[in-house]
Amino acid sequence: MKIYDGGKIFIGIIIFLSVATSPFLFNMGKATAKPDPKLDTPEIQKMKKKQCVEPKEFMRREHMKLLNEWRDSVVREGNMIYIGVGGEVYSMSLQSTCMKCHSNKKKFCDECHKYVAVKPYCWDCHIAPKEN
Amino acid sequence: MGALLSLSTALILVLIAFAGVKEANLHFLFGAIIPYIAIITFIIGVIYRILKWASSPVPFRIPTTCGQQKSLPWIKHSKIENPSGTLGVIVRMALEVLLFRSLFRNLKTELREGKVVYGSEKWLWLAGLAFHWSFLIILLRHFRLFVDPVPASLHLLESFDGFLQIGMPRLFITGIILLASVSYLLFRRFYIPQVRYISLANDYFPLFLILGIGITGVLMRYFIKVDVVNTKHLIMGIFTLKPEIPEGVGGIFYIHIFLVSVLFAYFPFSKLVHMAGVFMSPTRNLSNNSRMKRHINPWNYPVKAHTYEDYENEFREKMKKAGLPVEKE
Amino acid sequence: MSNKVPTPDELSKIDYKPPKRKWMDTPVEFKPGTWCYGSRPKYLEAVGMPNPRDWKPSDEDWKLPENWKEIFLEGMEERLRKYRSFRLFMDICVRCGACADKCHFFIGSGDPKNMPVLRAELLRSVYRKYFTTSGKLLGKVAGARELTVDVLKEIWYYMYQCSECRRCSVFCPYGIDTAEITLIGRELLNLLGLNTDWIAGPVANCYRTGNHLGIEPHTFKNSLEFFLSDIEDITGIKIEPSFNRKGAEILFVTPSGDTFADPGTYTCMGYLMLFHELGLDYTWSTYASEGGNFGFFTSNEMAKRLHYKIFAEAKRLGVKWILGGECGHMWRLLNQYLDTWHGPADFLEEPVSPITGTKFENTKSSRLVHIAEFTADLIKHGKLNLDPSRNDHLKVTFHDSCNTSRGMGIFEEPRYIIKNVCNHFYEMPEDTIREKTFCCGSGSGLNAGENMELRMRGGFPRANAVRFVKEKHGVNMLANICAIDRAALPPLMDYWVTDVRVTGVHELVGNALVMKGEKERTVDLRNEPLTSKESKEE
Numbered sequence: 001m002k003i004y005d006g007g008k009i010f011i012g013i014i015i016f017l018s019v020a021t022s023p024f025l026f027n028m029g030k031a032t033a034k035p036d037p038k039l040d041t042p043e044i045q046k047m048k049k050k051q052c053v054e055p056k057e058f059m060r061r062e063h064m065k066l067l068n069e070w071r072d073s074v075v076r077e078g079n080m081i082y083i084g085v086g087g088e089v090y091s092m093s094l095q096s097t098c099m100k101c102h103s104n105k106k107k108f109c110d111e112c113h114k115y116v117a118v119k120p121y122c123w124d125c126h127i128a129p130k131e132n
Numbered sequence: 133m134g135a136l137l138s139l140s141t142a143l144i145l146v147l148i149a150f151a152g153v154k155e156a157n158l159h160f161l162f163g164a165i166i167p168y169i170a171i172i173t174f175i176i177g178v179i180y181r182i183l184k185w186a187s188s189p190v191p192f193r194i195p196t197t198c199g200q201q202k203s204l205p206w207i208k209h210s211k212i213e214n215p216s217g218t219l220g221v222i223v224r225m226a227l228e229v230l231l232f233r234s235l236f237r238n239l240k241t242e243l244r245e246g247k248v249v250y251g252s253e254k255w256l257w258l259a260g261l262a263f264h265w266s267f268l269i270i271l272l273r274h275f276r277l278f279v280d281p282v283p284a285s286l287h288l289l290e291s292f293d294g295f296l297q298i299g300m301p302r303l304f305i306t307g308i309i310l311l312a313s314v315s316y317l318l319f320r321r322f323y324i325p326q327v328r329y330i331s332l333a334n335d336y337f338p339l340f341l342i343l344g345i346g347i348t349g350v351l352m353r354y355f356i357k358v359d360v361v362n363t364k365h366l367i368m369g370i371f372t373l374k375p376e377i378p379e380g381v382g383g384i385f386y387i388h389i390f391l392v393s394v395l396f397a398y399f400p401f402s403k404l405v406h407m408a409g410v411f412m413s414p415t416r417n418l419s420n421n422s423r424m425k426r427h428i429n430p431w432n433y434p435v436k437a438h439t440y441e442d443y444e445n446e447f448r449e450k451m452k453k454a455g456l457p458v459e460k461e
Numbered sequence: 462m463s464n465k466v467p468t469p470d471e472l473s474k475i476d477y478k479p480p481k482r483k484w485m486d487t488p489v490e491f492k493p494g495t496w497c498y499g500s501r502p503k504y505l506e507a508v509g510m511p512n513p514r515d516w517k518p519s520d521e522d523w524k525l526p527e528n529w530k531e532i533f534l535e536g537m538e539e540r541l542r543k544y545r546s547f548r549l550f551m552d553i554c555v556r557c558g559a560c561a562d563k564c565h566f567f568i569g570s571g572d573p574k575n576m577p578v579l580r581a582e583l584l585r586s587v588y589r590k591y592f593t594t595s596g597k598l599l600g601k602v603a604g605a606r607e608l609t610v611d612v613l614k615e616i617w618y619y620m621y622q623c624s625e626c627r628r629c630s631v632f633c634p635y636g637i638d639t640a641e642i643t644l645i646g647r648e649l650l651n652l653l654g655l656n657t658d659w660i661a662g663p664v665a666n667c668y669r670t671g672n673h674l675g676i677e678p679h680t681f682k683n684s685l686e687f688f689l690s691d692i693e694d695i696t697g698i699k700i701e702p703s704f705n706r707k708g709a710e711i712l713f714v715t716p717s718g719d720t721f722a723d724p725g726t727y728t729c730m731g732y733l734m735l736f737h738e739l740g741l742d743y744t745w746s747t748y749a750s751e752g753g754n755f756g757f758f759t760s761n762e763m764a765k766r767l768h769y770k771i772f773a774e775a776k777r778l779g780v781k782w783i784l785g786g787e788c789g790h791m792w793r794l795l796n797q798y799l800d801t802w803h804g805p806a807d808f809l810e811e812p813v814s815p816i817t818g819t820k821f822e823n824t825k826s827s828r829l830v831h832i833a834e835f836t837a838d839l840i841k842h843g844k845l846n847l848d849p850s851r852n853d854h855l856k857v858t859f860h861d862s863c864n865t866s867r868g869m870g871i872f873e874e875p876r877y878i879i880k881n882v883c884n885h886f887y888e889m890p891e892d893t894i895r896e897k898t899f900c901c902g903s904g905s906g907l908n909a910g911e912n913m914e915l916r917m918r919g920g921f922p923r924a925n926a927v928r929f930v931k932e933k934h935g936v937n938m939l940a941n942i943c944a945i946d947r948a949a950l951p952p953l954m955d956y957w958v959t960d961v962r963v964t965g966v967h968e969l970v971g972n973a974l975v976m977k978g979e980k981e982r983t984v985d986l987r988n989e990p991l992t993s994k995e996s997k998e999e
Contacts, residue, residue: 004189020175023278023371032280034365061357068300116360117282188545196630198896201870203823203834214870235634241562246473248925250892327558329479332604409553414546415636423824427801437769438668443748447678454679
């Protein structure tokens, strides 16, 4: 197959190839580790039944929505009480409920958020826990 | 018939992915093997199509000139619409590819009381442009799931796209634009009689497919949530050539990725190759300089012509009688 | 011609709604007045085109060669290999429909197969069936169909309802040019001997005598001499042009229509007067006596064969460069094809106007200058003594010809000339001029008599725009730079508009040109009285 205007065609194909394979190229030679959020804070270790306000699977998928609802509920409706799966009563507070257990923001929140490139705006208002 | 066939094909594809994962547990097939096949088909297919076009030469310089030619120095030359050199062609092509210049010219022709009237008709241009650009931005946004670490420029893109700051997760305007513009493009295929008349199954199918991709994408982001971390892990497995199926990736993701795979695999065999073809269109990518610089036709061959000698041989006597000069007395 | 052309009122009732039935299931119907007669065998024999025989398009049996399908498909394959345009345009159309209402034949007929997209789909469906995997496997679902005699007839019918004006290509987002598709489509049909008589005749003539009309050398000289005596009557000036003269500086080539029939003849008088007044060292040629090329509407090879004579004659006569008259498709070919076919024109010199010294940089390779470029340059340099008031009886509008617009881009030169030789010039609406101009409806060899209804339909948008400026400004003269326009627009005007006549730009120049030693002019080149100076001053 003879190719006409080969130079231009070749450049075009190279551009196409590099764009089309760019996800492969970006990842070449890079070892990416799956994030591994840590649950080993002293507070959690103290718990007899290690249970969040909702089941783990739900929290993994929906925590952002839940936090958003909490915020609206507290700020707009003044309601601070949340009833958990097993009837437990929680105070809807990022700092004193969530972060009480998950005091390791870097190893818990940031670990995944960084991986999937999410920048939550929690910490625009709230004070992040101090870690070393 | 074409539309119905295309819609049902798209729906069957959804069912295949759903059943394949939920019933048959073919996670690896849908999460790794099919995407690989699709990527390979797409890349090889598109390159094959380009080479196929490139294997035919451009024997004549046939730009469609849409402006004043370059002629006398005091006549204003339309450098972009009728380019005389490479720079003009590059700008013309850039306008064509990035802004759909030609489609922007679109007019609507109507007959009113025996008179033809022309009106501006920009909806096709607008919807086309909105669709292609939002598709591109959405594709780029997906790079947050394709690479690790994610470059800062993607954050910038996301913050533009999510500038409305509605909802959690934040609403991306391109998602809405994509669905709206594809719906319009589909709608006009049904609504405008002439367009309906010319539409083939091949015209409806990609629209339904893209609509399906858009809907599953939006569902996944805002409604039927998936575990993003594991999803990204699955995708990263594909792009690092270490495919793996983590737990907890929702069925909707498999439908989404299957439709995307079908789109990419279908791409080189369909009209969608206009993505590559537009760059090669000889009525657009050539400069109108064939009087300034000779254009070479690689298969130019000598033809049998009627020479002056033949001509004079036939008419010599008549020419002489009329006082016309001749070569041979 | 036995077909009665419907009245304008009847004709302008056009329904753009396509029928219910799918186009692939709608067989072609040869409507009277929309197609040209089939080529007579003698014309095909004269140039060695295949399958010469007597046939009528309305016949059931077209007397095709036994292996016609094979010939057609092999021809298609060959052209897919030879023309990137063809292969690409077969592949990338997305059927967005932007071209649909841009075709003058669709606007004038409402026939859905006159939508450029569908005209191309007629061939594309065959392409898919035989040259793509999906078409082979899926057939109709993939928009593919078998090539049958009926399909062939349909292709024939619609390939000869396209005037190859390229208007659709301006609006297509990928620049798909239906002219490319129908040129190649016609080339394929010609492999089976399926030309029209109106094209095959001029081709045969042109091959032998050098011009479409078959004018022999002595007659060619005679016709010009006839104009010379008219010019003498009007201006009192005797002009003696030269023919086939070796050593002239410039060879002048123009379409033969200008030497043959009104109103082109007046344009020809304009050329003669202009060149005489300049004292131009130029010659006519009885051999290169045709700038137009109906071979282009037959096949690329035929076009190349017919246009051989232009460079050959320039070389034989030893001229420095070539000046081309007002013609549409001639100029598409001179601009985009001739140098590629028969170049390099290294036996010529880079053209320089002997009057102004202007170098025509834009044609330094092919050495072919358009007369509008030449004359505009003269006027700009003040080399012509012009009295535009001699055109005061005319209210002029300008029709951009398809080929010079979209295959060249010569927009300002003719306008500049008109504005300098006429006092009353009015543009037609913006969407109907320049790159968006409408065809006369008779281009690409469709200007026959038997397809008059088609021509009137195709010219409807153009006529409509002329009617607009006639009603608004009282326009009574339609200027253009194309010989086919000059032949085709007069009946079109009579049919749709009335009282608007047609002129070449150089007829207007001839009227306004004040010649050295001329007598007081009382009539224009058409022997019609000028608006007298006194009556104007009142």
